[in-house]
Amino acid sequence: MTQDTISRRRALKLGGAVAAGTVAMPFYARRAFAAEPIKLGSLLDGTGALGLEGRRMIQTTQYAVDKLNAAGGLLGRPIQLIAYDTQSTMQLYSQFAQKLALEDKVDVIQGGITSASREAIRPIFDRDKTLYFYNTQYEGGVCDRNVFCTGSTPAQTVDHIVDYALKTWGKKAYIVAADYNYGHITASWMTKFMKDGGGSVVGTDFFPLDVTNFSSAISRIQQAAPDIVLSALVGANHSGFYRQWDAAGMKGKIPMGSSVFGLGDELTTMDPSTTNGIVTCYGWYNSLTTPASVDFVKGMQAKYGADVTDLGELDTATFDGIMLWADAVKKAGSVDRDKVIDALESGITVETPSGKVTMDPKTHHTIRTAYLATPKDRKWDILQTFPDQYPADTAGACDLIKNPKTNKQFVPTL
Amino acid sequence: MDLTGLVAFNVVTGIATLFLITIGLGVIYGMMRIINLAHGEFMMLGAYTAVTAVDHGVNIWVALLVLPPLVVGLIGLAVERTVIRFLYGRMMDTMLATWGISLGLIGLVTTLFGNVVKAVPTPVGSFEIGRYGASLFNLVLIGTALVAIVALLGLLRFTKFGLVLRATMQNARMAAALGVSPGTIYMATFALGSALAGLAGGVLAPISGVSPDMGAAYIARAFITVLGGGPAIVTGTGLASGLFGFIDELVSFQTSPVIGDVALLCAAVLLIRVLPQGITGRFLRRSL
Incomplete structure (x- = not known):
């Protein structure tokens, strides 16, 4: 019986403390954030x-x-x-x-x-x-x-892609880019960096965002026979370029660098055979x-x-x-x-x-x-790091x- | 020489692609005078059928060539029974209804699959034309288009269904007086057209990005080609695809895809100016 009373009193005390705390809490919170947000x-x-x-x-x-x-x-x-x-x-x-x-x-x-x-x-x-x-x-x-x-x-990223390409693959580049201000300006930077590095651009093609068939573009690239393809293609329709490039068997023949590839979910939705080896450079991976x-x-x-x-x-x-x-x-x-x-x-x-x-x-x-990286079986493989x-x-x-x-x-x- | 071969191969591929994306629309428009603004979305559903089937481990060829026309054909059947059949003979209303269906389908697929780009692996590799590489899958596209042409011509020319179908299209009331039910024929035609759109979506899935709004990239070309083709559906679509595909691919190769598109549009405008009824409105009028 006594045991019971004590426990009840204890319970009361505890309850009181909790109640006081609940009432006081918003007050503290109000004090902490007294001013306008x-x-x-x-x-x-x-x-x-x-x-x-x-x-x-x-x-x-x-x-x-x-x-x-x-x-x-x-x-x-x-x-x-x-x-x-x-x-x-x-x-x-x-x-x-x-x-x-x-x-x-x-x-x-x-x-x-x-x-x-x-x-x-x-x-x-x-x-x-x-x-x-x-x-x-x-x-x-x-x-x-x-x-x-x-x-x-571009000076922080595209510069490194171009530099890597010039050192690793050769001096002739072909640029494919989306047909709006981002694509045009990025293509200009790519051209400038290629020329500054002693390389040359053998062709530049721009594609409106609704283009889905890249067979003529791939033929043009093959005809020009560059050492590297630089891509600034953007969006869902343009993702077909990488697939058609792979399907035409070009993947193993001409390497590719890109200024936007992989910013979306390309790595999870595309086949690794299509994505592996495309060189990219961003501020974080x-x-x-x-x-x-x-x-x-x-x-x-x-x-x-x-x-x-x-x-x-x-x-x-x-x-x-x-x-x-x-x-x-x-x-x-x-x-x-x-x-x-x-x-x-x-x-x-x-x-x-x-x-x-x-x-x-x-x-x-x-x-x-900036980091230079390439997809390797759905994961980013960091190749180089460029601080500051x-x-x-x-x-x-x-x-x-x-x-x-x-x-x-x-x-x-x- | 090698290059000529490659470009010729591309031109044939371009023609086949254009034929595939157009024929479903052509069947529905040419036979029923219904402008199906959801055509692009039917293609999109075909592509998503292929993606889903491949994800579930279905054989890739079945997933690309068999399931999409079946599934989209059934969806077309359901759409015809629930919406289209109440609107026959009211062209504006069917346009509005099918446009609504297209928006609804985009929304539905976005909700189900998310607004992301899906992909199907290409089942075959590449081959060499001299020193140039080309995609073996393009041969699959060309083959599918050829099979579709032959099968459609055979169906219309040599089967009883084809005969009844043509009769209904020429004079529905006379056909009805002779014991044909036009409603059933319309239903079957709409399902056939939908199935062909599904086939196009399925077979194009490996080489394009599959996303909820992918239909928009194809629909304009399909309409232009149907109009250019004229009243004989299969022959007209085939000829118009040949003409426009040839111009588009060749000009794109010589200049850029933008100029290629411009050339295609100019050719279409000229064609409609000279032949307002389309190619088969003047030539080969008795063809199918």
């Missing part, structure tokens, strides 16, 4: 033609924001993510960009996938003075004080074994399921963009646009899954590590410290 806007394509790439970038954005919030937010304030799915539609980019800048009044925007989408929203954020981070590997050259680009650019990189993959898999096996540079660059911005906010002690830009221009460095990433004050592009790659392409024409009013995209002159 900092608003981070995100514009990415979660559905539609670019949904495959965009979905992972959206997940990475959420992952990075959660990570910052778990560490106590920024300046004692929580970060609120306001994300819109642009559905691979250019019109929605402009529409949601206006909404983020004028209605939601966000403090920073992270997003945009294709170069076309970036060029659609860049002027809107310039006009409304909203800080903008573009986190996709692209053709380089954007020079705008309001914009920070964290993805790798999911087979990197550095602790930060392994952590990132594990963290994403814990949050979104074990089938997250197709992470790539687009995702880590998104992570880099958010971390660089967070670091700048801490350094500036404010989310005010000009103060954050000043902090970013002081040469901020963060350690991320892709290694050491430094914001270059002159170009607003990142100085980062400078965005020399953009730097050739852009100096935002000297000319902060510059606002254009430079393209290579041949």
Whole structure:
């Protein structure tokens, strides 16, 4: 009987403590995040033609924001993510960009996938003075004080593919590329790097995104008999090129390098005989074994399921963009646009899954590590590592410290 | 010489491909005057049938050449019974309905398989034309197209079904008065056209990326070829494929795929200007 009473009293005490705790908890939480949240806007394509790439970038954005919030937010304030799915539609980019800048009044925007989408929203954020981070590997050259680009650019990647090809295979290249601004500018860079390295380009073909039959192109390449084929082909229809190339028995005859191959799920959906040996160069590969990189993959898999096996540079660059911005906010002690830009221009460095990433004050592009890799039975085999790659392409024409009013995209002159 | 051989082989492949992607649309349009805007999506379903079958370990040839026409033919049958049969003789309404079906199918496949590019391995290797390599699978494409032409001509010319079918197309009410049920014939024709679209999707799966919106890349060419061919379905489609495929491949090889497309379109515009009823509207009018 006595035993029973004590236990009841104990139970009461325990219950009281739990109740008090429950009541008090939101109070502590409120105190910790007393101020208004900092608003981070995100514009990415979660559905539609670019949904495959965009979905992972959206997940990475959420992952990075959660990570910052778990560490106590920024300046004692929580970060609120306001994300819109642009559905691979250019019109929605402009529409949601206006909404983020004028209605939601966000403090920073992270997003945009294709170069076309970036060029659609860049002027809107310039006009409304909203800080903008573009986190996709692209053709380089954007020079705008309001914009920070964290993805790798041709001087950091394509340069190494061309260099490797010149040393390993020979001096004659044939370029096949997608017929829009990315393909054209990347093809120009490929041509420039080939010529700089003492090689030559024996032919360049551009393909609209709806081309599915590459037999005439493959015949043309065979006729020109190059030592290497360089590809900047983009999208689902163009993936047929690699299959038809393999089917025509060209795989073993002429080696190939590509500036976009493997950014999607090519490694899991294509036959290894088609993918093996295509040389690529990006700022990150999911087979990197550095602790930060392994952590990132594990963290994403814990949050979104074990089938997250197709992470790539687009995702880590998104992570880099958010971390660089967070670091700048801490350094500036404010989310005010000009103060954050000043902090970013002081040469901020963060350690991320892709290694050491430094914001270059002159170009607003990142100085980062690049890796050369090739698929080997559905896994990336890292061939070479190039630390501290400078965005020399953009730097050739852009100096935002000297000319902060510059606002254009430079393209290579041949 | 080697190069001429390679280019000639490519031209024949291009013609065969164009014929395969067009004939299903031609059968449905030519015989029933129904513009099937879901044609590209029927091809896409054929390609997904092939992908799924290969993933489940079905023999690759069965997966590419047998299952897609069967499965898509059945789907076509279901579509005809549930939607199309209520809309005969109303061209605009059938266009709207089939467009809706095409959007629905894209959405459905995206939900089921995800918005990713799937692939089927190519079952055969390559061979040499002199010092140039060419894909052996292109021979499969050419063979499939030839078999499809011969089988269709045989079906229309020598079987009772073909006779009844032609009679129904020429004068449905007279055929009905003679004891034929036009409804059944229409149903069978629509299923046949769908099956041919499925076959095209299946046989093209190994050399193209299989994704939910792949149909869009083929549909415009298919329509142009059907219009260029004129009223005799098989002969017309064959001749128009030959003409357009020849021009497209040759110009693409000499210049670029963009100019090739432009040349194809110019040829189509000229052809329709000179022969508004298509090739078989003027020549070979009594062919099938």
